[in-house]
Amino acid sequence: MKRLLSSIRDGRGFDIVLVTFPLGFLLLMAGLPLLYNVLMSFQEVDMFSLGTFWRPFVGFKNYADLFAQPETWPILGNTALFVVGSIAGQFMIGFGLALFFWVNFPGASWLRGLFLVSWVMPGLVVGAIWNWILSGDFGVLNFILRESGIISGNIFWRSDPNYSLYAVIMANIWLGTAFNMILLSVGLASIPGDLYEAAELDGANAWQRFWTITLPMMRSTIGAIIALGLIFTLQQFDLFASITSGGPNNSSNVTQYWAWDLSFRQYDFAKGATISVIMIVFVMIAAIVYVRSTRHEVRG
């Protein structure tokens, strides 16, 4: 007993105590729900069996039912479009801004940091602001587009099924661009400057320097940022809740909103768990890509 106490105070025991509690907490509160989710996706869950662990097993029935529903494939397609559109927009605008701010001028880093306010704001507030900007008759976006001659009539961003998903994508691009830019700036700053000096001596122009030095040197950063983008985009829930609620008629619904909607609006917890399991597999794959591309950092 005494040896144990002194080990905790002054030996390996100290490390073990420090690391056991948080990891135990995480496994209990995040790992266990994950397994429970998988379990529920194979069970029949209704309001009566909600309180018990021993629900009837139904095999792959939930999965089969899910894919028999007519809205499943469109929603999966929406999710893919949302992910690809958001990441492409965030990454390209973010990269452009990062390259611009890379040219060092007084005030550059402060202004660059200011962009990050979009990222620290609560998602619900961002959604509320964009909901108002995108409003059909009185929205300021329609006004600007009309005045600049891009559109002739108002676009009903939130209630037109052809545009509702793009409305959320737009808001999400705004939300995530700053984060992309900051991380890309860090990557840019870590490229040694003498590479560019050497290339300039060899007569390479700016375009060639970008393709032969910047992009190859940024490869692992870009991989990590795309993977992080995928992870963050699949976590985006607040914008859907505050702009379109997945509507009209599921035209802007994505899996992460649908899973919640199934569980908490339609009380179909088994289906909610099933779609969650499918999406978590995708997120996990993205996470493995992310970990691999930052591995040199993880190993120190």
Next chain:
Amino acid sequence: MSETNRNRLMLVIAILMAAVYLFPLYWMYITALKSGSEMFATPPSFWPSQPQWDTYPFVWESRNMGRYLWNSLVIASGAVVLITVLGVGCAYVLARYRNVWVDIGLFLILMLQVLPASLMITPIFVGYSQLGMLNYPRLAVIIAIAAKSMPFFVVLVRATFMAVPQELEEAALVDGNSRVGAFFNIVLPLARNGILVSAILIFMQAFGEFVYSKSIIQAVELQPASVGLNSFMGPNTNEWNRIMAYATIYVTPILAIFVLLQRRIVSGLTSGAIK
């Protein structure tokens, strides 16, 4: 073109881009000050003709914002305290050693970090209701947020600990400090700033958290401001000036903290997320 002129030109372009990017924020502040009729004017006015300052006290009273913000504060503070108490030690151990167990621990933590809240809420809700935790809804939300955000905190704080030279701790051990003493007297004070910045980031996230609160907290008097804002925005609302006033009151403290600590927050964020 001389160096100063080029710098000035770049600065002007940068300010213009920031202005375009931050326009939604400006629009929120401006809309909150407009009257009901000015808000729906065509063309929209980009500066309120008669600022309606009394929208703020009206919204504060009628929407019960004091209660909502207090709940947000309780939830965010609870989550930050829980995460800090558990996460600092974990980050320290993961920063101090390099072996296969640390790699496994980091991998597990990164995997748990990526789980989307809206997908995890189904098993969390069902599990919590079976354990009877829904009777303490704010505590349940605090625990759920802690489990969600702690990995991020650990990754950030670990980067801070990595920057503390190990020789300092070893010197303290040689001088007769115990491991506990060296940790609290030497390592922790040196890492204080990084821990503080990470805690502030977590606080800002938890202050705006929505999915867990919306699903777990049924009683209106215990709901945080994000859920309050959501119920304010009905499907066919036309009270946008009031909603924007609500959003302004909700978000301005966060923005103030961010602008004040901007440099530290940005550097703290970048050191942990990616290298």
